[in-house]
Amino acid sequence: MEWFTADSYWLSRLVLQRMLAALYLVAFLGAALQFRALIGARGMLPVPRFVANVPFRRAPGLFHLHYSDRFFALCAWTGCAVAAALLAGADGLLPLWAAMLLWSVPWVLYLSIVNVGQTWYGFGWESLLLEVGFLAVFLAGDDVAPPVLVLFLLRWVLFRVEFGAGLIKMRGDACWRKLTCLYFHHETQPMPGPLSWFFHRLPRPVHRVEAAANHVTQLVVPFLLFTPQPVATGAALLMIATQLWLVLSGNFAWLNWLTIVLAVSAVDFPLLFGDAAAPPTDLAAPPLWYEVLVLVVTAALLGLSLRPARNLFSRRQLMNFSFDPLHLVNSYGAFGSVNRLRQEVVIEGTADTVPGADSVWLEYEFRGKPGDVRRWPRQFAPYHLRLDWMMWFAGLSPAYARAWFGPFVERLLDGDRDTLRLLRRVPFPADAPPAQVRAGLYRYRFATWRELRADGVWWRRTYVREFWPPTRLSSPRGRRP
Structure with a gap:
C-alpha cells in the first residue's frame, strides 16, 4: 500500500x-x-x-x-x-x-x-x-x-x-x-x-x-x-x-x-x-x-x-x-474558570506541647508553591511537583484535601523523612519533629513595582482564616526510617 x-x-x-x-x-x-x-x-x-x-x-x-x-x-x-x-x-x-x-x-x-x-x-x-x-x-x-x-x-x-x-x-x-x-x-x-x-x-x-x-x-x-x-x-x-x-x-x-x-x-x-x-x-x-x-x-x-x-x-x-x-x-481542557484571588495554605509547627500566645510557630516551605514572600518563583516544569499542585487545590477548597491532608500533617508530626524530602525547608529536624502542627489560609497577591523595589518582596499576603487547627499525635510513635 x-x-x-x-x-x-x-x-x-x-x-x-x-x-x-x-x-x-x-x-x-x-x-x-x-x-x-x-x-x-x-x-x-x-x-x-x-x-x-x-x-x-x-x-x-x-x-x-x-x-x-x-x-x-x-x-x-x-x-x-x-x-x-x-x-x-x-x-x-x-x-x-x-x-x-x-x-x-x-x-x-x-x-x-x-x-x-x-x-x-x-x-x-x-x-x-x-x-x-x-x-x-x-x-x-x-x-x-x-x-x-x-x-x-x-x-x-x-x-x-x-x-x-x-x-x-x-x-x-x-x-x-x-x-x-x-x-x-x-x-x-x-x-x-x-x-x-x-x-x-x-x-x-x-x-x-x-x-x-x-x-x-x-x-x-x-x-x-x-x-x-x-x-x-x-x-x-x-x-x-x-x-x-x-x-x-x-x-x-x-x-x-x-x-x-x-x-x-x-x-x-x-x-x-x-x-x-x-x-x-x-x-x-x-x-x-x-x-x-x-x-x-x-x-x-x-x-x-x-x-x-x-x-x-x-x-x-x-x-x-x-x-x-x-x-x-x-x-482534555484547562482553566474553564479562572480564580480572581489567590489563596494559599501555610503550614506551621511549634515545639510547644501546649501552645500559648507566646509560642513560636515556624513555617514549612514548599519547593514550588508560593510561601516566603521574598522568594522569587522558580521554574520546575516539565518536572511535576505533585504535593505543591495539590496544595494549590487545597487553597481553593478543603474538599480537595479531605483524603490526604490529615495524613500529611500526621507525617510532619512524625518526622517522616520521605515526606520531608518533598519540602524545600523544614524548620524541625526529622529526629525532633514539632509537637503541634497547624495550617492557615492566606490571601496572596503579586507585589507592585514599588513594593518590590522598597521591600524586596514578590508577594504580599494577608491572613484569612484557620485552615487546620493545631494538631498533635494522639500517641507517641516510632520514627519512620
Missing part, C-alpha cells in the same frame, strides 16, 4: 520520539523520587489499600499483581532507564518488532503507576502522556517511514487537546468571552514561574490580545491541522509558539511540552529546510503484519473516539476525563 507511509515526515517522527522519550524520563524520575510519601506502603494514600478496594478491570496495571515499595521503585527506575535508552536512539538499532516492544515498556509501566496514583495522578497530562505514548508504539523505527494513519491519530489528539480547551473556556468563565481572564490568571495560576510576575504586570490591552490569540489558536487553528501543506505546518508552528509562550508564563508540568510534541507530528520539515531535512533514500517497505496491525489499531481508536468527540459538543463537556481504564482516548 503506497499510501500507507509518509516519507517526508521521517524527521518529524524522529524529533517527536526523542522529545517524548525525554518527557517519559521526567515523568518516571518524578515517580521514583516522590512515590514513597504519596502512595507508598506507608504513604498518605497507600497503593495496597487502593488495590484492595479497586478491581483490576477498573485500574489495570502491574501493581494489582504485586506491590511493594521496592517493586514500585524498580518499575519507576526501569522506566527511567528505558526512556533514557529511547532518548539516545536505542530503538533505531532494533528491528521494527523489537522497537515497538521497547516503546511498549514505558507505556505499560506508566499506565500501572497512573492507575494506582489516585489523587496525585489525577491530572490531564497523565492521560495525555499515555495516549501519545500508546500511539508512539506504532510509529515504526528509523528504517521505515512513519505511517499516515498514526500521524493522523496524533493530529486528532492535538485537535482534542486544543479545541477541547478552547470550548471549555468559552462555555465556562465569562471572563474568557470578555477577554479579561488574563487580568488574573498569571497571579492565580497553580504554580507561577520566574516570569509570571512580569506577565501579570503587562498592560491590560496586552492581556486582552493574549486572550483573543488564545481563542484563535484553540478554536480555529486546530481545524487547519487537517488541511494540505503548507497550511498544516503553519498551524502546527503557531501552536508551538503559543505553547512556548505558556512555558514562559508558568509551570504546567509537561502539558505544554507534550502539546509541542504533538504539534511536531504535523510539521513537514523538508518543506521548511529543504534537502537538509530530507528522509533517507533507503527506507524499507513496511511489512504486511505491521500494516494490518496499524489498520486494526486505527479502527479501534476511531471507534473509541466517538465518546470524546460527542463530549466536545456536549453542553456538559467533561474536562480531563478518561473514557477507558487504558487511557487510550481521552478528553
